[in-house]
Amino acid sequence: MVRESGRRVAADRSFTVRTKGSVENLVTSADIENERFLKQELTSLLPGSAFMGEEGDEASLAETEWVWIVDPIDGTTNFSRGIPECAVSVALFRNAEPYAGYVLNPFSGTLYSAVVGHGAFKDGRPIRVSDRDLAASIMSTAYCCYQKEMAAPCFRVSEELYPRINDIRRIGTAALELSLMAEGACELYFEICLSPWDYAAGLTILKEAGGCYAGIDRDVSFDRPSPVIAANSEENLAEVADVVRRVFGGKTPY
Known part of the structure; x- marks a missing residue:
């Protein structure tokens, strides 16, 4: 089903684009159509389940035993410009806790998946985070394009960490970046303001990958927007979190 949704996204050559309040925040007709498709298919697959989606459905994790958290296209700006780095992100929660996660790149067809307690996989093959230390690590990040007043402290985080790590990437899709970390392609991640559908599946996969x-x-919230700091190890997480907390004065800025 996730693969089918990806095929539909990749095949859509006639999508339209509009903004959601600002030029940086885009939605395409492909987002809307894919969310409609996924809601119909997923709630049919699990009758009685609720659905939380980026393009309109606002279910709470407390609403019912099973809740789907879905981003029909994570990385809409990339998608709208023909940059093939985006993802269909589907997470399933049970009693407000992660149960499963699926992240698909619709253009490459690569599928990352995990069921809690059963490990993480890339196209059916087990994956694991790398064991690189901080100095060898690559960090993925972003600079809060929807709330540019928070960009300056995000740049400071990068400025402080950059001399201590290998390099920095800004790919433009949290779900895919967290999945890349799960397979050992990068080691660190920070973004100051994300919504649950951006990271629910990716974090589920990442944790199952170690x-x-x-x-x-x-704690990272799966019911409301949240900062996300992630790493391949507790030691690296502590180093990144220390910088982020110092720069932001120890408080979430919203």
Whole structure:
């Protein structure tokens, strides 16, 4: 089903684009159509389940035993410009806890998946985070294009960490970046303001692959927007979290 949704996204050559409040925040007709498709298929697959999606459905994790958290296209700006780095992101929660996650690149067809307690996989093959230390690590990040007043402290985080690590990437899709970490392609991740559908599936996969994550002054929320700090090891997580917390004064800025 996730693969079918990806095929539909990749095949859509006639999508339209509009903004959601600002020029940086885009939605395409492909987002809307793919969310409609996924909601119909997923809730039919699991009758009685609720659905939380980027393009309109606002279910709460407390609403019912099973809740789907879905981003029909994570990385809409990339998709809208023909950059083939985006993802269909589908997470399933049970009793407000992660149960399964699926992240598909619709253009390459690569599927990352995990069921809690059963490990993480890339196209059916087991994956694991790397064991690289901080100095050898690559960090993925972003600079909060929807709330540019938070860009300056995000740049400071990068500025402080950059001399201590290997390099920095900004790919433009949290779900895919977290999945790349799960397979050992990068080791560190930070973004100050994400919504649950951006990271629910990716963090589920990452944790099953041996990674770890944290917030600033509270746990990462799967019910409301949250900062996400993630790493391949607790040691690297502590190093990144220390910089983020110091730069942001130890508080989530919203």
